[in-house]
Amino acid sequence: MSRELHLLTFGNTRSAGPWRHPEVDNSTAGVRRRLIEHAQTAQAGAFDAVFFADGLNYGPPATWAYKTTEDFEPLTTTAALSAVTERIGLVVTGSATLAHPYHLARQLLSLDHLSGGRAGWNLVTSFAQAAADNFSARGVVDHDERYRIAEEAIDVVTKLWDGWGEETIVEDRAAGVFNDVSSIRVADHHGRYFDVKGPIGAARSAQGRPVIFQAGSSETGRTFAARHAEVIFTSHGNRARAQDFYRQVHAQARALGRAHPPVITPSLRFIVGSTTEEAARAEREAYRYFSPEYQAGWLLEVDVDVVGADLDGPVPESAFPSSTQTHQTALAGYRFLATDGNPTVREFLYRTVNGWGASIVGTPEQVADEIEEWFTTGAADGFVLGDSGLPGQLALFVEQVVPVLRKRGLFRHEYTGRTLRDHLGLPVPERPAR
Numbered sequence: 001m002s003r004e005l006h007l008l009t010f011g012n013t014r015s016a017g018p019w020r021h022p023e024v025d026n027s028t029a030g031v032r033r034r035l036i037e038h039a040q041t042a043q044a045g046a047f048d049a050v051f052f053a054d055g056l057n058y059g060p061p062a063t064w065a066y067k068t069t070e071d072f073e074p075l076t077t078t079a080a081l082s083a084v085t086e087r088i089g090l091v092v093t094g095s096a097t098l099a100h101p102y103h104l105a106r107q108l109l110s111l112d113h114l115s116g117g118r119a120g121w122n123l124v125t126s127f128a129q130a131a132a133d134n135f136s137a138r139g140v141v142d143h144d145e146r147y148r149i150a151e152e153a154i155d156v157v158t159k160l161w162d163g164w165g166e167e168t169i170v171e172d173r174a175a176g177v178f179n180d181v182s183s184i185r186v187a188d189h190h191g192r193y194f195d196v197k198g199p200i201g202a203a204r205s206a207q208g209r210p211v212i213f214q215a216g217s218s219e220t221g222r223t224f225a226a227r228h229a230e231v232i233f234t235s236h237g238n239r240a241r242a243q244d245f246y247r248q249v250h251a252q253a254r255a256l257g258r259a260h261p262p263v264i265t266p267s268l269r270f271i272v273g274s275t276t277e278e279a280a281r282a283e284r285e286a287y288r289y290f291s292p293e294y295q296a297g298w299l300l301e302v303d304v305d306v307v308g309a310d311l312d313g314p315v316p317e318s319a320f321p322s323s324t325q326t327h328q329t330a331l332a333g334y335r336f337l338a339t340d341g342n343p344t345v346r347e348f349l350y351r352t353v354n355g356w357g358a359s360i361v362g363t364p365e366q367v368a369d370e371i372e373e374w375f376t377t378g379a380a381d382g383f384v385l386g387d388s389g390l391p392g393q394l395a396l397f398v399e400q401v402v403p404v405l406r407k408r409g410l411f412r413h414e415y416t417g418r419t420l421r422d423h424l425g426l427p428v429p430e431r432p433a434r
Helices: 028-044 061-066 074-082 101-114 129-135 143-161 219-228 239-255 276-289 292-302 328-339 345-354 364-376 393-407 420-424
Strands: 006-010 049-052 089-095 119-124 169-172 177-179 211-214 231-234 263-272 358-362 382-386
Touching: 006 263, 028 049, 028 074, 028 393, 049 074, 049 119, 061 292, 074 089, 074 101, 089 101, 089 211, 089 420, 101 119, 101 143, 119 143, 143 219, 211 219, 211 420, 219 239, 231 239, 239 263, 239 364, 263 276, 263 345, 263 364, 263 393, 276 358, 292 328, 292 345, 328 345, 345 358, 358 364, 364 382, 364 393
Parallel strands: 006 049, 006 382, 049 089, 089 119, 119 211, 211 231, 231 263, 263 358, 263 382
Antiparallel strands: 169 177
């Protein structure tokens, strides 16, 4: 089978700037309608999944004045979306260091069953102090320690998911026996960080297990992703660095004996217009409504501090610490954005709207050219698309860019399977032998 492009889209509706646009309804009902419309639009384009990033806090206090409040919790949000969609995957972020693995396993498998095998888990290792403060934690755990916790958490979660096999449910109505108890696997896990007896009491997933997403890009995180991730969500500001990352992950995955390397999907922020002038006009509109004050406050979570700096002056070197235990890759990515072309603080902050990832503004053909270039040169297997927050941008992508990608033989014309694994071309994991 020839290699196929994968397209996902961020599902989050919380924004810091585009909410000011006169056509955006910021009411709770408006946010709900926008979530449903967004997921259904992506499904109409045969996207692989809607991807919900998440942080277990409202962010640094410096952001509070500038951001909307309706940031629905991703598991309940995707459960609701599963009832109004039929094929598109639903990927939720869950913290392996702050959430308990028993809860994660049960909630994610419930979502998987409710959606008919469309769930994915974006496994993160929470780094924000504000998040730790919400979970009775004594400060943020050191970077490498977070990954040691995650190693054990994913072990527990997969043990719980594998509790029931295809043969476990016998449903013997005459005898009154529903389960063959001899085939139930009890996790009975006793480790350094967790003690979990199990089981969770749920049939095996229609896709074997929910799909594991992971976003590790540091040396430790990349090793973890090469070992465990089925899809890697990452960010790279340019194609050359993305190619290096792609090669490194594939080499590590092969060295670990994996027959199927992870699918790699960087973030890509797009603005599309029917003409270059229309696209440029849309970008000027996005720039008009973006909030530099919010972006400056949000960057405090990754130890980048430009709060109070002259927005039209250069980015001060003092904004960046020499090292960090929060998010090492983010620090390097933002430092690059702050020095590439010597932007002003305002311009730098606009660049960070998509984290430290790539952006493209242009016509449908220009946007498709950029996607094809990354895909065919070994920089990505696809993208998690983030639009500008302007109304109608995802619909324009589906209506104008997707047909170009299809004409070039890069993207599917329709879904050929029903589960998220089907869309991503991933094998169904076998239930391990006892």
